[in-house]
């Protein structure tokens with residue numbers, strides 16, 4: 417199970433994106449430390465790296 421968490425984008429300093437993190441993990445799927453909760457709701461886009469990882473995991477699971 418995965419959760420979304422708002423955090424700084426890897427490629428856009430200062431911009432918030434939605435990272436994906438495994439429910440019981442401490443790093444996001446793109447390898448960042450779990451972002452601090454900064455209120456939420458301000459992130460616009462999804463982290464492309466996290467999204468790609470989720471897609472990979474979904475494919476593995478359904479194969």
Ligand SMILES: [Zn+2]
Nearest residue numbers: 435446463466
């Ligand atoms: Zn990410």
